[in-house]
Amino acid sequence: MTALLELEDVEARYGPVHVLHGISLAVEEGSVVAVLGPNGAGKTTTLRAVSGTVRRSGRITFAGRPLGRLGPHRVARLGVAHVPEGRGTFSELTVWENLRLGAYTRRGSIQPELERVFTYFPWLSERRKQQAGTLSGGEQQMLALARAFVHRPRLLLLDEPSLGLAPVLVAELFRIVRELNEDEGLTVLVVEQNAHLALQAAEAGYVLEAGRVALAGTSDELRADDSVRRSYLGY
Amino acid sequence: MASTATSRLGGLRSRGAALGGVVPPVSLLLLAGAAGLFVGSLRSSVFAQLTVQGLALGAVYGSLALALVLVYRATHVINFAQGELAMATTYVAYQLIKWGLSYWEAFFATLTIAFVLGTVLELALVRPVQHRSVIAAVIVTVGLFILLDGVVNWIWGGDFKFMPSPFGTRVYHVGNVSISRLYPGMFVVVIVSVLLVWALFRFTKLGLGMRAAALRPAESALVGVRVDWMLAVGWGLAAVLGAVAGLMAEPSQFFLEPTLMQPILVYAFAAAVLGGLESPTGAVVSGLAIGVSLNLVVQYVPAITSELQTPVAFAVLVGVLLVKPSGLFGHREVRRV
Amino acid sequence: MRARVPALVSLAAVAAVLCVLPFTLSDYNVSLAARVGIFFVAVLGLDILTGYTGQISIGHGAFMAIGGYSTAILSRDHNTNLVLTMLAAFALCFLVGLLVGLPALRLSGVYLALATFALAVSVPALPLQWSRFLGGRDGVQTSTTVGDVWLYGAAWSASAILFVLAWLVLRGRIGRAFRAVRDSEIAAVASGVELPVYKTLAFGISAAYAGVAGSLFVLATNGFAAPDEFGIALSLQILIGAAVAGLGSLWGVLAGAAFVGLLPSVSSSVPVIGSQHGQDVVFGAAVILVMLLLPGGFAGLLAQLRRLKRA
Numbered sequence: 001m002t003a004l005l006e007l008e009d010v011e012a013r014y015g016p017v018h019v020l021h022g023i024s025l026a027v028e029e030g031s032v033v034a035v036l037g038p039n040g041a042g043k044t045t046t047l048r049a050v051s052g053t054v055r056r057s058g059r060i061t062f063a064g065r066p067l068g069r070l071g072p073h074r075v076a077r078l079g080v081a082h083v084p085e086g087r088g089t090f091s092e093l094t095v096w097e098n099l100r101l102g103a104y105t106r107r108g109s110i111q112p113e114l115e116r117v118f119t120y121f122p123w124l125s126e127r128r129k130q131q132a133g134t135l136s137g138g139e140q141q142m143l144a145l146a147r148a149f150v151h152r153p154r155l156l157l158l159d160e161p162s163l164g165l166a167p168v169l170v171a172e173l174f175r176i177v178r179e180l181n182e183d184e185g186l187t188v189l190v191v192e193q194n195a196h197l198a199l200q201a202a203e204a205g206y207v208l209e210a211g212r213v214a215l216a217g218t219s220d221e222l223r224a225d226d227s228v229r230r231s232y233l234g235y
Numbered sequence: 236m237a238s239t240a241t242s243r244l245g246g247l248r249s250r251g252a253a254l255g256g257v258v259p260p261v262s263l264l265l266l267a268g269a270a271g272l273f274v275g276s277l278r279s280s281v282f283a284q285l286t287v288q289g290l291a292l293g294a295v296y297g298s299l300a301l302a303l304v305l306v307y308r309a310t311h312v313i314n315f316a317q318g319e320l321a322m323a324t325t326y327v328a329y330q331l332i333k334w335g336l337s338y339w340e341a342f343f344a345t346l347t348i349a350f351v352l353g354t355v356l357e358l359a360l361v362r363p364v365q366h367r368s369v370i371a372a373v374i375v376t377v378g379l380f381i382l383l384d385g386v387v388n389w390i391w392g393g394d395f396k397f398m399p400s401p402f403g404t405r406v407y408h409v410g411n412v413s414i415s416r417l418y419p420g421m422f423v424v425v426i427v428s429v430l431l432v433w434a435l436f437r438f439t440k441l442g443l444g445m446r447a448a449a450l451r452p453a454e455s456a457l458v459g460v461r462v463d464w465m466l467a468v469g470w471g472l473a474a475v476l477g478a479v480a481g482l483m484a485e486p487s488q489f490f491l492e493p494t495l496m497q498p499i500l501v502y503a504f505a506a507a508v509l510g511g512l513e514s515p516t517g518a519v520v521s522g523l524a525i526g527v528s529l530n531l532v533v534q535y536v537p538a539i540t541s542e543l544q545t546p547v548a549f550a551v552l553v554g555v556l557l558v559k560p561s562g563l564f565g566h567r568e569v570r571r572v
Numbered sequence: 573m574r575a576r577v578p579a580l581v582s583l584a585a586v587a588a589v590l591c592v593l594p595f596t597l598s599d600y601n602v603s604l605a606a607r608v609g610i611f612f613v614a615v616l617g618l619d620i621l622t623g624y625t626g627q628i629s630i631g632h633g634a635f636m637a638i639g640g641y642s643t644a645i646l647s648r649d650h651n652t653n654l655v656l657t658m659l660a661a662f663a664l665c666f667l668v669g670l671l672v673g674l675p676a677l678r679l680s681g682v683y684l685a686l687a688t689f690a691l692a693v694s695v696p697a698l699p700l701q702w703s704r705f706l707g708g709r710d711g712v713q714t715s716t717t718v719g720d721v722w723l724y725g726a727a728w729s730a731s732a733i734l735f736v737l738a739w740l741v742l743r744g745r746i747g748r749a750f751r752a753v754r755d756s757e758i759a760a761v762a763s764g765v766e767l768p769v770y771k772t773l774a775f776g777i778s779a780a781y782a783g784v785a786g787s788l789f790v791l792a793t794n795g796f797a798a799p800d801e802f803g804i805a806l807s808l809q810i811l812i813g814a815a816v817a818g819l820g821s822l823w824g825v826l827a828g829a830a831f832v833g834l835l836p837s838v839s840s841s842v843p844v845i846g847s848q849h850g851q852d853v854v855f856g857a858a859v860i861l862v863m864l865l866l867p868g869g870f871a872g873l874l875a876q877l878r879r880l881k882r883a
Binding site: 505549561 | 628675678680683685690691695698811815849854855856857858868
């Protein structure tokens, strides 16, 4: 079975600075895959390469279709939802408007999508008119996730969801991600500093170092690996 | 459960924010001003006439100011040519009428042409430079100002042209006050146009996309918004608002000539800045305030002659800016280091 | 971006050409060349402000007005030597510039630009109000007028002197502070640069230059200072000149001054274009074209060429 997302020798740069030096990875449909590694390894850039937010070369195939040089709005229309670092919330707009934007590419009524979103995030329904910027960090992260879900994507790119959140909220967040994966069949590629949580939620993972894939395997394999344990799991 | 705990906290926070930040002293000042106008109009017919006239002119300033704000919010460019564009589209209407269209047929045809012209200008003149240098884009609009002025003079000449008045010459009599049908007509047409544009932004998906693209282009692209088209549509709508301003300004000047919009642009700039360049409401409200204030001040404060009108208006503007550097309705820009 | 000071050789060449020019050109062309000199001074002034401290002003026509009216009034009332009036204009406008620079500290970017726009619109209206002293709509006339060659000499001598002055100021401590402010205000403050002092100083210097340009401008229009001459159009012309010049290059300033000073007159002499309005069409189109092709102005083009040469 071909993977939903495949990267082959992908390189990316910001102006003259090369950040990715040939990343190859695959994400099977219906799975949750983690991307780990130290700061500056290129984890965020990898997600950006997929969503088309950064200049990249190499082969990226999504659902059998090569992404080539497609820009972010085209990639989004193909069914990829990217929740960037810092959540990408439209702080000046209301919660409802944020959700509405999530479903921007969908035609017609989005009521069914909203209903489903509210089953996962019931409190959002009461806060529709609240300005998104006045939500707490954890709530904004949930909103970002909800916004991505309203899009009904096939692939969710999640960048550092735990950043700045209290542990209780992070656990809650990953629980919801797993639920979305299991119940809705959402494929997830998550970049996470918190390796422990990431490997718990994911089936497989890639460890990046200095713009290259240093290690790959199932969560169990990675957890058992000595270098991973020492550098990222702390024991 | 964790989520209900956070939601309760969040609810409290939002209520606090609503009370604290949203009713600034400026709104109270405006309410007081409006009350003053109402009372004054009841007591003096001259006052009432000046107020109505001022509101009509102010609506025109506000409409052009709104156009400036739209363009600025979308592309961060001050469009120096907004007034000349409005003037040029008014000449287009003049020509259409000469060719046989009725006034209102020409009106709506002109609005359509203005929209197309606005989007084309954004695509051709602004997009190529805007991301490289905003200043260069602004200078392009200055060049456009000069170009349009030249083109209009070249095609139609600088002499006075007569356009039929859309509102006839009837005069309303309310008590002691006689007001030409022109002024309420101007006011209504402009305000309706402004409200329609507002409704577009507030209630439609396109409008939401445009707002999002102006606020956060990168995040908008991630949800599938075609940011570049949104910016072009923004310019198109701004051109439409400008066309309305020009078409409504013309009858108040009695004839059409190329310098029609130049003084109006000056006041529109003042209104846009006074309102805070990012605030559409601010622009329109400031425009109305400037229109009314200038009319009344010139009449009732003898020291301020009509020559001093503009310098005084600007002195006030600069004064306001020094106290509130981002305009009356603007937000303080937080510099992230 | 360091100011690229043309090598001494090229400077000498330019100086030589300038000395010889009046003898080879017709009177009309000499007056055109003088115009370029006047714009050179004004654009240089604006370039110092924007290029070096990043503050945008669309109000330099106002400073030119003040300088021009100073010359006219001093000449009319006291028969002062014209060169002395230019010095007076320099000093007066320097002070006015400092005064404007102070409140300008509170404003930034677009708001500053629009506030200076307010200045440009308001100052020329003042003579209409105080017409007894300032001549009203009819303007103020100097007691003596000058010929084209005198004007040419004055304009380019002033350009030379002010250019050298700018160079001396900008290469030293003040220049470094200016550049620091432009590149990053936050970093500048962190390094101990007293922002308010340098930003205000830049305004003063810039206004002083515009003042001298204004004096020359009045002398160029037969010694006649009138409100209409100093409208917003003039401020926009200087702004265009500075934009075409680009930042940080003296050759750029020359190019910008030539663009604004020559293009309108040159295009009007072409038969098809002729009239005032054709001139505007051409000038407007030229401005658009230049900014689309060279967003960094002439200075940007030179920088690109230099990079190509190196590669």
